[in-house]
Structures are given as C-alpha cells and as structure tokens.
Amino acid sequence: MSIRTIIVDDEPPARHKLKLFLADEPDFEIIAECSNGAEAISAIAKHRADVMFLDIQMPEVDGFGVLETISPARLPFVVFVTAHDAYALKAFEVRALDYLLKPYDRTRLRQTLTRVRAAMQHASIEKQQTQILSMLADLKTHRKHPERILIKSAGRVYFVNVDEIEWAEAEGNYVRLHVGSESHLVRQTMNALERRTDPHRFVRIHRSTLVNVARVKEIQPWFEGDYVAILLSGKRLSVSRPYRKKLTRLLEQHS
Numbered sequence: 001m002s003i004r005t006i007i008v009d010d011e012p013p014a015r016h017k018l019k020l021f022l023a024d025e026p027d028f029e030i031i032a033e034c035s036n037g038a039e040a041i042s043a044i045a046k047h048r049a050d051v052m053f054l055d056i057q058m059p060e061v062d063g064f065g066v067l068e069t070i071s072p073a074r075l076p077f078v079v080f081v082t083a084h085d086a087y088a089l090k091a092f093e094v095r096a097l098d099y100l101l102k103p104y105d106r107t108r109l110r111q112t113l114t115r116v117r118a119a120m121q122h123a124s125i126e127k128q129q130t131q132i133l134s135m136l137a138d139l140k141t142h143r144k145h146p147e148r149i150l151i152k153s154a155g156r157v158y159f160v161n162v163d164e165i166e167w168a169e170a171e172g173n174y175v176r177l178h179v180g181s182e183s184h185l186v187r188q189t190m191n192a193l194e195r196r197t198d199p200h201r202f203v204r205i206h207r208s209t210l211v212n213v214a215r216v217k218e219i220q221p222w223f224e225g226d227y228v229a230i231l232l233s234g235k236r237l238s239v240s241r242p243y244r245k246k247l248t249r250l251l252e253q254h255s
Contacts, residue, residue, distance in 0.1 A: 003120060004048065006032045008040040008066065009055040009081060010187075014102070018053060018081075021109050028113070037061025041069050049076040051116050053100070056082040057150070059173060059189050077119055079112055083150055083157075146196060149177070151184045160184055162201075166215045166231055168193060170208035180233075203247050205229055205239045213250045 005028050009015045015033055022028045032043035037058050044052070044066075056063035063080065080099040097119055098112045148159040164179050170190040177184045186193070194202070194210055205211050215231050219239060222228045227239040229247065239247060 001027060001120070002029045003027055003116065004029055004031045004050045004076075006030075006034065006040065006043050006047065006049045006052040006076070008034040008037070008043075008052060008058075008063070010036055010058040011055075014055070014081070018109075021106055025113055027117070037063070037066045040066045044070050044074050044076070048074075050120060051077040051079060051097075053079045053081055056080060059187060059192055062192070077116060079116065149186065149196075151177075151186060153185065162197065163212075163214075165202075165212055166233060166235070167209060167211040167237060169210075175210075178235075200250070200253070203243070203250050205237060205243045205247055207240065209237055211237060211247075213247070216247070216251060219244070219247065219251070 005022065007015055007018055007030060009018070012035070015035070019030060019033070022030060031047050031049060034040040034043050038061055040052070040054070041061070043049075054063045054066060061069075063082075067075070067078070077097045079097055081102065082099065083102040098115045100108065100112060147162055149162060149165075151158050151160055160177060160179055166178050166180070168175050168177050168190070171185070173187070173189055175186050175188050175190055175193050177186060190204075190208060190210060194204060197210070201213060202210055203213055211229060211231075215233070217230050217232050219227045219229050222238070225241045227241075227244050229237045229239050231237065
C-alpha cells in the first residue's frame with residue numbers, strides 16, 4: 001500500500017531532511033512538496049493525500065491557517081512539525097495523529113511513521129478530522145500570545161523576550177526587531193508579527209512599523225497631520241495619521 005504524502009515547510013533544509021528520511025521508507029510516496037501555506041492549500045485541493053507533514057510557523061499562511069481553509073472532506077491525517085510552542089504541543093498530544101519537534105532524528109520520525117501506518121489500517125479519518133477541527137476551535141479560544149520569539153541567525157537559534165522589543169520595522173518579507181542597542185532579523189511579514197503579538201501591548205503606527213506601547217514616552221505633532229512617537233530610548237518614529245488614534249487610545253490605557 002502506498003501512503004500518499006504531502007510535505008509542507010517553508011525551510012528548504014527541513015523539506016530536504018524529511019524527503020531524505022522518507023526515501024528509506026518505500027511505502028511512503030511524496031506526491032507534493034510545498035514551501036508555504038498557499039501551496040499546501042492548492043496541493044490538498046489537487047491531490048488526494050493520505051498524510052500531511054505540516055509545519056506550523058510559516059509566513060503569511062501558517063499551519064493553523066492551512067487547516068482552517070481545507071474542507072474537512074479533503075483533510076488527510078496530519079503530523080504537525082514545530083520548533084516550539086508548548087501549548088500547541090500539549091493539544092497535539094491529545095488530538096493529533098502525532099507531532100515532530102524540531103530538530104528530530106530518524107528514530108523519532110520512524111515512531112511517527114509507525115503511527116501513520118497503524119492509522120491507515122485501523123483509525124478513522126473522520127474521527128481525526130473531528131479532533132483536528134476541535135483543536136483549532138480550542139486554540140482560537142485559548143491560544144496565548146507568545147512571550148518569546150524564535151530567532152535563527154548565522155547558525156544560532158535563540159529567543160527574544162517580546163516585552164523587550166521596543167519596535168519593529170518591515171524589510172520585505174522579513175521584520176527587524178529592535179531590542180535595546182541590538183536588532184534581530186526574523187523571517188516573518190509585518191502582518192504576521194502583528195497577528196502574533198498582543199494588540200493591547202503592540203500597535204501599528206505606520207504601514208511598516210510596529211511599536212511596543214510601553215516603550216513610548218510621548219507623541220508630538222509633525223508635518224501635514226502626521227505625528228512622531230518618541231520612545232524612552234530617545235528613538236523617534238513616524239506615526240501616520242490613520243494610526244494615531246489607536247496609539248493615543250492605548251497610551252491612555254497604559255497611563
């Protein structure tokens with residue numbers, strides 16, 4: 001029996017590693033390889049898959065967004081792949097077929113493949129679909145905003161505390177986080193970062209700028225109806241007119 005498999009991960013090395021491991025498993029047939037959530041949604045619509053290895057942290061459409069978009073009738077067995085997020089892992093242990101915590105080795109993957117094979121023979125896909133949809137509803141209700149953000153740079157993997165971020169600026173499909181005298185480049189869009197952060201603590205002040213309200217000292221009028229936000233560090237950031245009212249309202253709440 002061929003187990004039709006879709007791999008979804010925005011990092012090429014991660015996809016390559018999984019393909020390399022699955023090459024030693026002749027019953028797993030890779031029918032699609034996706035580098036983002038949009039490609040995954042299209043692949044599920046095009047192919048009848050048995051199992052999907054789904055990364056969670058992806059720009060634009062993340063793993064949760066993929067599952068929310070797919071029709072339950074098209075949803076295959078799902079193995080989640082993640083680098084962190086303890087709350088999600090706890091939910092996956094109860095409701096998902098399995099999860100892989102990066103970095104995983106061949107032995108850990110083979111444990112997952114054993115579960116997939118058993119599910120193909122004995123489990124009900126309808127039951128797992130119900131569990132996945134229930135998990136998504138639970139995560140929407142209870143998922144907390146992360147307290148730390150994962151940074152991968154020059155072979156290093158480390159975390160930045162969200163509270164320590166003063167402001168963030170967009171750089172194409174990346175975001176640069178400013179923490180004191182340091183800055184960190186994250187592969188994530190500004191829209192994705194805004195969705196992940198607490199809206200009571202972080203606010204958009206410009207199309208390309210997000211600021212930690214607790215780090216704002218004052219705002220002053222500038223040119224042509226725009227304003228400037230002055231941070232505790234002395235940094236001055238432009239505040240576009242459409243965003244001023246929301247910033248002012250949050251500053252009043254924090255005062």
